[in-house]
Amino acid sequence: MERTISFTLNGKPASVKGEDDRMLLWVLRSDLGLTGTKFGCGEGLCGACTVIVNREAVRSCSVPVKDVAGKQVMTIEGLGQSGLHTIQAAFVKHHAFQCGYCTPGMILNAYALLLKTPKPTPGQITKHMEDNLCRCGAHTRIVDAIAEAAGAGRGGVR
């Protein structure tokens, strides 16, 4: 159905007009110009498109935009707007990426984990990150970075 959907995007009001069953990923990337959210598989299988909706990590390639009406959406562009977020800083420090294509999704998925579980064990980190794919093989550094961010956050993310 054609209509206008309004939501909060990275702390600011946003609205898009169009078919309300379009997937959030494409609305973010092409209607709203936020290209930090990546397309990797289009079927919820890789996590490259991960964004935060009301404090939960979701796969924006598989979420119709109508489902976020009235909700809080955060993309990688919204994280650490006033300087690097702890998780981002830890990713930099550990070089927890290579090509960087999976990185926005990794960081936001980690963000959602730390919201819920401020002091995750390595096992909890692995489990939570399991379905985010990284072809470059930065996995162990990603886990190290998340663990460090959890330590630095003293039990939580801002």
Next chain:
Amino acid sequence: MKPADGTETGARALTGQVGAFTEPLPHGRGSDQSHDRKGGVAGLSRRELFDLAGPGLFLCFGVDWLAAQEPARLPARQGYPTDLNAYLRIAPDGRVTCFAGKVELGQGAMTVLAQILAEELDVAYDQVDMVLGDTGLCPYDMGTFGSMNVRFFGPALRGAGAEARTILLQMAGEQLHAPVARLQVKGGLVTDPATPGKSVTYGQLVQGKPIQLRHLQAAPVKPVGGYTVVGHAAPRKDALDKVTGKAKYAGDFTLPGLLHARLVRPPAHGAKFQDADTSAAEKAGARVIRDGGFIAVLHDRPDLADRALGLVKARFERPGPTMDDKTIFDHLLKTAPPLRDAGSSGDLAEGEKTSAAIVEQTYLNSYVAHAPMEPHSATATVENGKATVWASTQTPFSLRQQVAQAIGLAPEHVRIITPYVGGGFGGKSSGGQAIEAARLAKATGKPVQVVWSRAEEFFYDTFRPAAVVKIRSGLTSAGKIAFWDYKVYGAGEREAKPYYDIPHQRTLSAGGWQGGNPPGMNLSAVGPWRAPSVNTNTFARESHMDALAAKAGMDPLEFRLKNLSDARMRRVLEAVAKQFGWKAAKTPSGRGAGVACGIYSDAYTATMAEVAVDPKTGHVQVKRVVSALDVGLVINPDGLRQQMEGCIAMGLGYALTEEVHFKDGEVLDRNFDSYQIPRFSWMPRVETILIDNPGMAAVGGGEPPIITVGAVIANAIYDAAGVRLRQLPMTPARVLEALKKG
């Protein structure tokens, strides 16, 4: 830590290191300015630069200016420009922009090349900005593959930096009225210690202009012992862009009026286009471009272009039955070209005579996909007879030729810009998506973006070839290899010839990733996949070495060393054994420990692994991997470790799960559900050892450690469970089957 034996060890694991991370991080220390700097030259944006230079013309070069100069005598720059100004530019504020035809695939080219230039030029690493893979601005380069960045381009860049430094010091001497020998330079600031207070910066000397070339007696590069930047870890140049989402990939460029294109694809390789009805797509608001079987639907929203594609009714004639992922191996043996000699010596018959035991085996591996997380993407504009294409490619300069040819322009009127590339691994050496985008931009008169779907990515991938290796070999009663007869079909001959001491040997090869395959031999195009040929050949050779060791009743490490006089290989093996804590034992010992080694492009690597095999499910968990690598001089130790870790992670895929499923030309894998790549829970504890070998010029390290992963796991499985897996990948089903057979 640096043990006395000259090796350096780093450990990374998913567990056990968390306690170390208790220091709070400086939060909120962004460095936004450095984002803006990327690609800037003398305060200009890339766009402005392009306007200034025009496609094909090198930045600010008056052709007359070049002609007026006699080329100075230069250090060798094989295949690369001799003019140092092709590589670097110094802005009045002293910032140095380095131009390189290489691309940043994630392997850290941006960082390592900046280190090399900063070192030779004597500027700070932070002063260097990188412009990569832009055919309008960068010197020609054949492409980013084969771990050749530091091996071949490195020396050219070093030479350019050294020559620039020599000239700059001469200029400074003239300006400061001081003999060059007395001058000191640090961070691009030249001082004369004899007259304190007198100094001049590189920026002041050249004023943003090209450096005027001079006749030089010599422009010596720095001795390795004098390095302060090279050989040390450096913060990655791409880090801030990548963690903030500011990093732009080819599909992230938006231009006014941009159309997103989706193309009609055949259902199978070999299918022939019949006809198509595109009316419903047009009715839905998409633009349609048709040229025979080349049919694209375009829309200003990518997802709506995709929906429109779903409305196109296209008919194809499918090919007849050919082969599938099970019959491929027989098919390869039937269709391969004649075997060619890839290195023989001695007399096999003589070797047979001296053998106390013969071991003969066949090893198989399936097609494997590159599956980079970023699919092939391109954004193209064609305007006023000039084309600009942002493309995810490993070969921007050859892509320029291909695009030019496809749209009927001279290559100098085509500019390929390679932004960040989201992984390549050899798979982005073909530029089909960029050609499609350029053709459609020309046809529509609008900028066009083509981003392949994951299914297209699998369908058009240039797979690592499926292969068969047959080895027949003999053992003397003293545990020496008596002869070795090796035949590889499909993979290619690289590093197929063994480096063990074998008096009578023959290595034969038929077909491979580089071509020479008769039509119909392979499912589709095959190509280079991270360390091409060598994964296959190392898997076969090192599995077979283990089988021979078992036959001889010897420890597999001891057996290798007994048959090996190559000092570099002995050294990596000994280093890895020490770190691993290898205890000599006959296999299978039940411990689940394995060893494998190999050579790739003059890099030496050895790996040990520990695995656990679940007898009920056939699942193999790799618990620990120790990898040692000798690449000569190490330019960036942490960068090298990142590559080694990446190789081991990626290697788990081809070892354990990755194989392309297909039938009669149809690629059955369309996404990451059926095609499983490594995940977090698969990761072993990884320890990396860098062999200290600064006397040898640096060779690339982005590929070598992947070559041993298949064999080291196969050998560890044998040690754990007493069964030998001779087909990759070693899926749970294959492991179970092997266990059942015993």
